[in-house]
Amino acid sequence: MLRLATLAMLAPVLTVMACAENTGWNPNYSAMNNGSSYASYLQQREVALDGKAAVPQAIPVQLPANAPSVLDLGATPTSTTPAKVVAVPRGSAPNAAPVTTTGPYAGTTPVLVKYAYQEHHDPGSSVYQRTGGSVAQAARTCSSYPSVDAAQRGFIAQGGPILDPKGMDPDGDGYVCGWDPRPVRQSNGL
Template sequence: MRYLICGVASLALMACDPSMPDSGAGVAERGQGVGFSDYDSYQSYHKEREARLNGTASATTIAAPPAVSGGALSEADSVADSNARIAAAAANSGVAPLNASPSNAAPAIVENARGISGENDFDAVAAQRDIDDDARLIAENRAQYQVVAPEALPTREGSNRPNIVAFALQTTNPVGTALYKRGGFNAEAKYQRACASYASSDLAQEDFLASGGPEKDRKGMDPDGDGFACSWNPAPFRAVRGG
């Protein structure tokens, strides 16, 4: 009885134990690689992978572009292309291009523009007139020449201020030549103070004449007595007259 129980227990244990896989199943046959259809493919893949990692993979061959026909343009095509270029240039600039054809007439050359004298060109003058004509032309020019005599300065209307131009032309003494007696204490200080209030020597001279002129000089504007206040100079006005 005891042997029977042990035998049943052994059968039960064998039924619960999973079956052991066949370790030899799936082993690649000769010429076969793990995970690949064959060993040769595995070797090829391995070599290609090593080449890519080392940067020595074979370059991809690129087909050459198709050849382009290099035939020369015909004369008609060349003329048409030139005409098209000229038309495009004219349309862009707004000015018609110059026709450089040999049949195009040369532009006219202006020998002498209106208003430019040719008197210095002996050949041009000789072709226009002779010596007698020149003499008559000179005589006509002399007859038309007029000498304008100087006239008195016009008086300014609407103003009673002295005319410094008239005063300059009425006097003849140079600047610094004393004509009037001067004196007094601190004359230089008075001169500097009086002249500093005027924007120009012309205005100072005008006010100097309006205040009594060189005979009085109440403000001390003419310390040297030449009749000209605050360094005013009549020379420019006299130069116009020629004196």
């Protein structure tokens, strides 16, 4: 009877844990890797919560984005043409990521381009601490993706590079399945 009562108390907790709400898939938590000062604060806070660094003393203040209203969204036609990336001319802004000029998300920066600009180290440089991952496990996981770009986007969507729930980054460099940011940086003038 005691076992049944314990199981009844633990069942709701186990059910909520199975949802995996905070593993990086939720788009509401995308601020972790957007390159802003608040994203840096979030990363420092996560490391501090793991007990690996000091707790940040101040939360950075960031002005709200100029979000379009509902009326603006209803009146804006969307294009279905593929997005083009335009390189920002040298000298206009240091390390400014290129933005798309066409497509359904004009004015935005593609995820992998943004990530290549955000992470300044080369592949193979161990930056993020990893435990328990293996090269064999990473190879198995990588083989489930159609391309290295898709694997890198999936890794970022799952909370990478801070989190590595599938063990895709055993060396801790933040780049998975052979994805290399250097061609992206070179093609955009970095």
